[in-house]
Amino acid sequence: MSVQSTVVAPPQLAPMEKKHRRGYWVAVRRRLSRDPVAITCACILVVIVLAAILAPLIAPADPYKTSVARRLLPIGSSGHLLGTDELGRDMLSRLIYGGRVSLLMGLLPVVVATLVGGFLGVVAGFSGGRINMITMRIVDVFFAFPSVLLAVAMTGAMGPGLSNCLIALCIVFTPSITRIAESATTQIRNQGYIEAARASGAPAMRIITGHIVSNVMGPILTYASSQVSVGVVIASGLSFLGLGVSPPTADWGLMLSTLRQSLFVAPGNALLPGVMIMITSVSFNLLSDGLRTALDVKP
């Protein structure tokens, strides 16, 4: 068996591309900025968040001013761009103001749960053994209850109100994020590069910040951002049951439930808060998808 072989000059190495000189997070941002879907969603969310923050400046009318004469005006009425609700309040203003409570209810618990759950999960996954087992069995206890039931029970026990509602939502979201973080950490904790880092004598905290966080961030962020919409929905459910914010506060969930009775009279108006919840949650989900792709080093 003879093999004809020709000696080929080794290919000239391409000079190092410029992107490699920059850090990992710079590359992530660059990849994210090239994703049109993610950018669109990010813009939509920025508009919604800015509108909520600047509500007093941009709302065309007082969201709490009722008018018996101008009830349930259709979308596009003069003076009320998006019509009015069952008490004659301006829908556009109420939607802008409603974003304040709804985004707070959707975002804050998820952010808190991501930090707390992520920390617990990474520590449990990294230490393994008994610490892991004890943490995860406690988490399992929370999993035994449906999340809505848990939120209702806790708000009921602590008393209604915005802050109790937020605390309840934090507790609802933490176990699942802990579990995601724990399983992602457990998966990579026996990888060679973690062992090599331990072998180099790096302290545990350094290994967690240097190796583990960047590798478990993807699954955690993806999951957490999908929970924002769940947060908005549970919060509106709590408000509906009288455990969250109470009327006449403008809140998408609350508006959805009060406009429910007018669904057959003015379907367009009644659906508007739902449309806002949907746009927000879909944007968060698509943005998180883009983020997950961008966090991956491979193109």
Place this chain on the structure above:
Amino acid sequence: MTLARPIVTATGLVKHFPLGNPFFGRSRSYIAAVDDCGFSLAAGETLGVVGESGCGKSTIARMIIHLVKPDRGSIELDGAPVGQSGGDVRRLRRAVQMVFQDSYASLNPRHTANEEVSFGLFALGRPRREAIARANEALHLVGLPPEHFSGRYPHELSGGQRQRVNIARALAIEPKVLILDEAVSALDKSVQAQVLNLLVELKRKLGLSYIFISHDLDVVRFVSDRVLVMYLGKVMEIGPVERIYSAPSHQYTKALIASRLSMDPSRRTAAPPITGDPPSPINPPPGCRFAARCAIAETLCRTKTPELTSTVGDPSHWAGCYATMPGSGHSKAPSAQPVVRPQ
């Protein structure tokens, strides 16, 4: 090898992994991954460790740098015991580094070559700028010009290049001893040769000592000064490389050497010299671990564990086999001679 001063000495290492749930009481069953293993590594020496998969080679390596804590036994570094306290372990890990088998899993997919190599230095408290410069030096040392490679991610490197990054990461700490756990096993033959030559060159240049773990007998023969043969968590034989390959003493070593594939068609063996799988390492019975598969095992082999004994003809060649142990009582054993016990 008797003259050189030992740099690493392992004595009576034992690691048993309990089976079952560690939370609810202690389990009765255990896997005897490593049972009473000892050896010493001289400065500047390469000690090859061979054996089948699952015989405890990797566990020994992990115990030496305390990635796995030994159940019993001690490790000495330059004559001083290590591994008793946290500071000890850090000292050990500065002197002994390890290169792992899976070159891809051993590199963080989100770190560039330089980030990967400098991480350990940086984590040990070196200033960032210095760590990066040192990492570039290490990359240069393993034949990866930093101007081309320091910014590359693992998926942009070939298998051989990734393994070079792994070697650079270990070398960046400036160890005296490098443990190579199947470091070339996953590479193509041609790449394997390149990496082996690199290792030989680095050893000469930096005055390193190697513990070279592999299941590839030819590779071990190429790099080693001495060879340690393991089977089911026990040391079967240890001795100079020529002795092990030309005049093996233990029945298992003989079978292992005979099972090598030959390039010469006339020397092809028709049937493999060892048949069957190694017995389960769970709760192993007393006696020689190889007795169940040994062609000439006798009652003695199944009842009493043979000690490592210096073989006839070479005081640096030790084996734990009754069949070649003078005066052991085995029918094939040579007649009694004064038996020297290992240090």
